[in-house]
Each structure stands twice: as structure tokens, then as C-alpha cells.
Amino acid sequence: xxxxxxxxxxxxxxARFIELELSHEGYQxxxxxxxxxxxxxxxxxxxxxxxxxxxxxGLNGMEVLRRLKMEKDTPVILLTxxxxxxxxxxxLDGGAVDYITKPFAIEELLARIxxxxxxxxxxxxxxxxxxxxxxxxxxxxxxxxxxxxVFWEDSAIQLTNREFLMLQTLLENRDIVLSRESLLERVCGxxxxxxxxxxxxxxxxxxxxxxxxxHVNMIQTVRGVGYVIRSE
Ligand code: CA
Numbered sequence: 001x002x003x004x005x006x007x008x009x010x011x012x013x014x015a016r017f018i019e020l021e022l023s024h025e026g027y028q029x030x031x032x033x034x035x036x037x038x039x040x041x042x043x044x045x046x047x048x049x050x051x052x053x054x055x056x057x058g059l060n061g062m063e064v065l066r067r068l069k070m071e072k073d074t075p076v077i078l079l080t081x082x083x084x085x086x087x088x089x090x091x092l093d094g095g096a097v098d099y100i101t102k103p104f105a106i107e108e109l110l111a112r113i114x115x116x117x118x119x120x121x122x123x124x125x126x127x128x129x130x131x132x133x134x135x136x137x138x139x140x141x142x143x144x145x146x147x148x149x150v151f152w153e154d155s156a157i158q159l160t161n162r163e164f165l166m167l168q169t170l171l172e173n174r175d176i177v178l179s180r181e182s183l184l185e186r187v188c189g190x191x192x193x194x195x196x197x198x199x200x201x202x203x204x205x206x207x208x209x210x211x212x213x214x215h216v217n218m219i220q221t222v223r224g225v226g227y228v229i230r231s232e
Contacts (some may be wrong), residue, residue, distance in 0.1 A: 001213060001227060002025065002026045002027050002117070002201050003027050003028070003048035003049060004024055004028045004045075004047045004048050004049075005015060005027045005028070005029050005030075005047060005048065005049045005050070005113070006029075006030050006031070006032070006038065006040075006041060006042055006045075006047045006049075006050045006051070006080060007019060007022075007029060007030070007031040007032070007049065007050075007051045008032050008033075008034075008035065008038030008042070008051065008052045008056065008064065009031065009033065009052075009053040009172050010034060010053060010054075010055075010056050010057055010081060010118070012075050014102075015031045015033060017181060018031075018033075018051065018106075019031050019104075020044070020091065021106050021109075021110070022110075022113075026109060026173070027113075028102070030045075030047075030139070033057075034056055034057045034058035034059075035056040035057065035058040035059030035060055035061065035063065035064045036058035036059050036076070037058070038050075038056070038059075038064055039059060039064045039067055039068060042068050042074060043068065043070070043072065043217040046074075046108040047074050048074075048075075048117055048174045049074070049075050049076075049077065049113060049116055049117060050068070050074055050075070050076045050077070051076075051077050051079055051080075051109075052064060052065060052077070052078055052079065053079045054078060054079070054080055054081070054091070054094070055088050056193075057080065061078065061087075061091075062087065062090060062091065062094060065078075065091065065094050065095060065096060066073070069094065069095040070090060075116050076096045076097060076101070077096065077097060077098045077099060077100060077109075077112060077113070078093065078096045078099035079100060079102055080099050080100070080101055080102065081101070081102055086178045088101075090194065094115065097116055098112055098115075098116060100112055100173070101185075104143055104187060107177075108177075108179075108182075111175070111176040111177075112176065112212045114162070114174075115173070115176065126151075126224060134146040136168065136171040136172065138174075138218060138232075139172060139216060139218075139232065140153045140214070141151050141163075141170055141210065141214075142217070143168055145168065150164065150167065151172040152210065152213075152214050157210060158196070158209070159206075159209065160201060160205075162187050162188070163202055163205055163206055163209070165186065166183060166186075166187045166189045166199075166202045166203070166206065167210075169176060169183060169186045169187065169207055170227060170228070170229045171204075172231055173228075174228075174229055174230065174231055175228065175230055175231055176228065176231075177225050177226050177227070177228040178226045178227055178228065179225060180196035180197075180226050180227075181196055182226070183199045183226065183227065184199050186199060187199070187202065194208070199226075199227075203219055203221075203227055206218075206219060207219060216230070
């Protein structure tokens with residue numbers, strides 16, 4: 001058994017679909033279709049992860065999250081509607097580890113679940129050499145978030161704000177193929193209604209500043225889907 005997951009989602013068809021897919025992947029899955037039942041179950045039982053819809057009858061998802069977090073630290077991934085900007089921000093502030101925007105590809109949800117469960121497992125391996133808090137490392141590249149700096153070994157790489165955000169997003173979601181839409185949303189803001197080709201432009205800039213200079217193939221294109229940075 002890979003883990004116990006609770007789905008709190010009132011759209012029966014969607015809840016059933018997620019339940020089937022997750023069971024198929026080997027997770028033990030329970031589902032609730034309203035907030036109050038979901039919260040009771042989340043508090044009464046032990047889960048590795050909760051998938052929580054925001055618009056719910058009974059108690060809404062934000063209230064479920066708030067009450068859950070007062071008692072437990074079970075990780076929560078929010079299922080949000082595309083237009084609910086404030087919900088996403090409030091959800092992450094309220095202690096959710098991640099969110100996924102509906103409609104989503106099941107592969108993206110599965111990848112986010114894997115990442116989330118992996119983060120929970122205390123690693124017995126030593127941290128990567130030179131690793132410090134707030135740093136993301138890939139091969140010889142170090143992205144230092146608090147200092148907003150990027151280095152390849154000792155060479156500083158000058159990035160614009162959005163290039164930095166794009167690289168950070170890709171590094172944080174390593175091994176997850178991110179769609180142009182989700183990259184655009186994270187880099188340009190939730191309410192940005194621009195062309196997703198912008199994402200291709202930033203990727204080109206990053207490749208020119210990193211891949212081409214240091215002879216690596218860091219940002220990979222997944223045709224028809226988006227971009228990914230893979231662990232070595
Ligand atoms: Ca709903």
C-alpha cells in the first residue's frame with residue numbers, strides 16, 4: 001500500500017474518477033462529498049494526504065483546512081477552480097502544501113501526490129553536497145532563493161525576475177512536466193491572461209544563459225505538454 005488518501009469533493013463524478021485512478025495506482029482511498037463529513041473523517045482517521053475541494057456543501061474547503069490544521073498536520077492538496085485566485089493564495093497561506101487547478105490531467109495530480117508524499121518521508125540520505133536552506137540544486141547549478149541568485153559552480157548567472165521564477169518553479173517541481181498554462185500562471189500571476197508563447201520565450205532565455213553556456217540539457221521540452229527539469 002502506497003499511502004492512505006482522503007478525497008473531499010462534492011462533484012460525484014470527479015470524486016469517483018480520482019478514487020478509481022488512485023486505487024488503481026495502489027493507494028488506499030476514501031471519499032467524502034461534503035465538508036463536515038470530510039473534516040470528521042480527516043480528524044478521526046489517519047491519512048497520508050488529503051485532496052480537498054474548496055467549494056463544498058456543509059463546510060467549505062477553506063474552513064475544513066483551517067479546522068484540520070488546528071489539530072493535525074496531514075498534508076493537503078487543494079482542488080481549485082481556475083478563477084479562484086484568492087482561494088489559492090489563502091489556501092497556501094492556510095497551510096495547504098499545493099493546489100491543482102480544475103480541470104487537470106490525472107497524470108499531473110498523480111505526480112503532485114508523489115512529490116507530496118515523498119516530501120513527507122524523512123530522507124535517510126544526506127542532503128546534497130553544499131545544500132543549504134532555501135537552495136535548489138541541479139548538477140552544478142544552485143538557485144539561492146533568499147538571495148535571489150543563481151550560480152553554476154562559481155559563475156553567477158544574471159536572470160530577470162520572471163526568468164528566476166520560471167527556473168525556480170521548474171526546479172521545485174522536478175520530474176513533473178509542467179504545462180505552459182501552469183508555468184504562465186506561476187510566473188506571471190494568477191490573473192495574467194497573456195499568450196502561453198511567453199513561456200517559450202523565457203525557456204529560450206534560460207537555455208541561452210544556462211544550457212548553452214554550460215553545455216547541459218537542463219530544461220527539457222515534452223512535446224504537446226510543456227517543460228520539465230529531470231533529476232539526473
Ligand atoms: Ca465543489
